[in-house]
Amino acid sequence: MAYWLMKSEPDEVSFDDVLAAPSKTVAWFGVRNYQARNFMRDQMKAGDGVLFYHSSCAVPGVAGVAEVASGPYPDASQFDPKSHYYDPKASEEQPRWISVDVKAVEEGSYLPLSEMRTMPELEDMVLLQKGSRLSITPVTAAQWKAVLKRMRAGG
DNA sequence: GCCAACGTTGGC
DNA sequence: GCCAACGTTGGC
Known part of the structure; x- marks a missing residue:
């Protein structure tokens, strides 16, 4: 089982939006970076842990715990000319972009980025490396454990 | 709004 | 295949 951190702009889709969705599950769409796409396509499995x-936003940070809830499938927004995420080079026959479903599991207490930077266990986290801006990054089991411990302990 | 860092594009 | 120009991300 693998662990991931997935970035979302709360103005677009917040963790509360996922909690409020049917079955607490939403399609993760709009990834337009090959490295992030390849993680979804090649490595993600249903049941993998997700830090949402x-x-x-005003206070960036981990808002909740989720899980991967499907295998990879074509991102529908790439085919929609009205979508901000439309990709004229993608076709139904040859899709370029991938979605997975993500299900909210546990809210916990919000863990701000500023606090993550103070946690020694997270020193090597991909998210925290200089210049890192990938929207999907791997998380180690030790990092996962440290984040969940902190989110369950409360502020 | 600024700007560092990174990714993509396209001319050559 | 190189690389300059441009676009995007995202914290501050």
Whole structure:
């Protein structure tokens, strides 16, 4: 079982939005970076752990715990000319972009980025490396454990 | 709004 | 295949 951190702008999809969705599950769409796509396509499995991260907001940080809830499938928004995520080079026959379903599991207490930077267990986390801006990054079992411990302990 | 860092594009 | 120009990300 693998662990991931996935970034979402809460103005687009917040962790609360996922909690409120039917079956607490949403399609993760709009990834337009090959490295992040390849993680979804080649490595993600249903049941993998997901840290749901809020980016580009007042207090960026991990908002909740989720899990991968499907295998990879074509991202529908790439085919929709009206979508912000439309890709004219993608076709139904040859899709370029991938979605997976993500299911909210546990809310916990919000873990701000500023606090993550103070946690020694997270020193090597991909998210925290200089210049790192991938929207999907791997998380080690030790990092996962440290984050969950902190989120369950409360602020 | 700024800007560092990174990814993509396209001319050559 | 190189690399300059451009676009995007995302914290601050």
